[in-house]
Amino acid sequence: MQHKVLILDFGSQFTQLIARRVRELNIYCEIHPFNSKKFNVSDFKAVILSGSPHSVRSENAPQPNLSEIKGKLPLLGVCYGAQYLAHFYDGEVGASNTREYGRANLSFIDSTELLFEGIGEGSQVWMSHSDTILELPSNYKKIASTHDVDNAAYKIEGENTYAIQFHPEVYHSTDGTKLLENFLIKIAGLNQDWTPDSFVDTTVQSLKDKIGNDKVVLGLSGGVDSTVAAVLLDKAIGENLHCIFVNNGLLRKDEFQSVLDQYEGMGLNVKGVDASARFLSELKGESDPEKKRKIIGRVFIEVFDDESHKIKDVKWLAQGTIYPDVIESVSATGGPSATIKSHHNVGGLPDFMKLKVVEPLRMIFKDEVRRVGKSMGIDAELLGRHPFPGPGLAIRILGDITEEKVRILQEVDAIFINGLKKWDLYNDVWQAGAMLLPVNSVGVMGDERTYEKCVALRAVESVDGMTADWVNLPYKFLQETSNKIINNVKGVNRVVYDISSKPPATIEWE
Numbered sequence: 177m178q179h180k181v182l183i184l185d186f187g188s189q190f191t192q193l194i195a196r197r198v199r200e201l202n203i204y205c206e207i208h209p210f211n212s213k214k215f216n217v218s219d220f221k222a223v224i225l226s227g228s229p230h231s232v233r234s235e236n237a238p239q240p241n242l243s244e245i246k247g248k249l250p251l252l253g254v255c256y257g258a259q260y261l262a263h264f265y266d267g268e269v270g271a272s273n274t275r276e277y278g279r280a281n282l283s284f285i286d287s288t289e290l291l292f293e294g295i296g297e298g299s300q301v302w303m304s305h306s307d308t309i310l311e312l313p314s315n316y317k318k319i320a321s322t323h324d325v326d327n328a329a330y331k332i333e334g335e336n337t338y339a340i341q342f343h344p345e346v347y348h349s350t351d352g353t354k355l356l357e358n359f360l361i362k363i364a365g366l367n368q369d370w371t372p373d374s375f376v377d378t379t380v381q382s383l384k385d386k387i388g389n390d391k392v393v394l395g396l397s398g399g400v401d402s403t404v405a406a407v408l409l410d411k412a413i414g415e416n417l418h419c420i421f422v423n424n425g426l427l428r429k430d431e432f433q434s435v436l437d438q439y440e441g442m443g444l445n446v447k448g449v450d451a452s453a454r455f456l457s458e459l460k461g462e463s464d465p466e467k468k469r470k471i472i473g474r475v476f477i478e479v480f481d482d483e484s485h486k487i488k489d490v491k492w493l494a495q496g497t498i499y500p501d502v503i504e505s506v507s508a509t510g511g512p513s514a515t516i517k518s519h520h521n522v523g524g525l526p527d528f529m530k531l532k533v534v535e536p537l538r539m540i541f542k543d544e545v546r547r548v549g550k551s552m553g554i555d556a557e558l559l560g561r562h563p564f565p566g567p568g569l570a571i572r573i574l575g576d577i578t579e580e581k582v583r584i585l586q587e588v589d590a591i592f593i594n595g596l597k598k599w600d601l602y603n604d605v606w607q608a609g610a611m612l613l614p615v616n617s618v619g620v621m622g623d624e625r626t627y628e629k630c631v632a633l634r635a636v637e638s639v640d641g642m643t644a645d646w647v648n649l650p651y652k653f654l655q656e657t658s659n660k661i662i663n664n665v666k667g668v669n670r671v672v673y674d675i676s677s678k679p680p681a682t683i684e685w686e
Contacts, residue, residue: 181205186228225257250364258339301342383412398435401496425452426568465686575614619669
């Protein structure tokens with residue numbers, strides 16, 4: 177943890193990818209908005225400036241304070257970061273004559289520079305900008321070009337400061353990881369000691385130091401994040417951890433009991449609470465997606481608060497918050513961010529809950545959570561479980577919620593998920609589920625007219641849920657699944673498959 181990388185975020189859609197590539201090199205990094213005051217530069221050994229949707233030539237161009245960074249720490253500017261280091265230090269940035277977006281190839285590389293060691297001319301890179309660096313400041317040295325971009329990379333002489341106009345973090349930059357490795361290891365001299373085992377050791381010790389002999393209550397969901405958080409806490413505080421699993425009536429078919437059975441052999445102290453009637457009563461008649469989410473969040477906290485009061489002297493609430501939740505909830509520009517959908521576990525607790533919050537996974541990504549879980553011996557089937565939304569089936573039932581609609585969707589979902597497992601497709605899918613649509617359609621069953629519900633099946637492939645593509649499931653599988661649903665789930669006579677990617681669509685429909 178002493179060899180850390182600071183990534184200053186200017187609002188780029190690719191900033192998380194930079195962090196992921198750095199972590200893949202077994203080097204710890206943190207993302208902070210460029211104007212944040214919540215970090216100390218002295219805690220880091222290298223800095224990366226991200227891209228941005230802004231132009232350095234605009235009046236509202238983000239301008240970081242680099243007085244403690246530039247010339248003092250190894251620094252890599254990416255896209256906007258490269259243009260910033262040129263424009264605001266006596267260089268010239270102007271509008272591009274040609275649209276510089278997409279694949280390009282390096283036509284010139286200064287092979288004497290460590291940044292490009294092991295990278296040859298012709299290497300494919302990914303461009304995404306509308307401005308270009310027209311002139312470098314006097315002490316800047318060009319070290320790479322493409323056919324259309326003369327100053328594709330440069331170095332500031334007398335400093336360990338480098339800048340690149342392209343994005344090394346995206347898949348299309350074929351030697352991007354190698355370039356980041358050259359910068360972080362050969363230039364910045366960072367150690368590759370960020371591993372799941374090291375995370376477990378440091379986190380468990382940190383939890384012991386923070387919590388001491390206090391009691392902690394944790395809401396288990398049966399998912400990967402809360403389970404890994406629970407095992408970490410159990411290693412740190414043992415019997416002082418009290419886990420509560422709440423049935424909100426919106427879980428998958430038979431999930432309440434199966435999750436409790438799942439934890440029985442793990443040595444965790446878990447209590448199951450069936451509050452399904454309370455949730456369904458509160459949701460009655462509500463069809464607005466955000467209001468449904470907020471009702472579920474409020475009732476969960478109320479139920480959870482009731483249960484936590486039954487445990488004497490509880491002082492902490494543990495949550496399975498992970499890094500993407502945190503990053504999505506912070507604006508890189510300091511202004512208001514658009515709410516795509518509410519994150520149920522970010523933003524603090526209501527005033528009446530007098531508990532301190534502990535989040536063991538707050539600084540790691542979903543795939544890192546799984547690797548940490550594997551290093552602690554958690555069952556592979558549990559770690560490979562698909563993500564499931566906090567509000568459960570409520571946001572997969574479009575419109576108002578009724579007990580009958582929940583029954584229908586539970587049956588449909590069970591057929592779909594069990595089918596994926598039977599066909600050995602489950603592990604090829606990042607997340608899958610079914611949506612109950614608020615429309616009826618005409619059908620013919622047994623020579624009789626029907627007017628029943630339509631369901632949509634959704635299966636996506638992704639790494640962390642920030643972007644996703646629909647999965648091209650075999651036609652025979654879809655045919656078999658559709659037939660099973662229509663023949664076995666009363667109330668459904670039509671099945672469709674969602675082939676939308678994220679963006680522009682989201683993974684869930686609400």
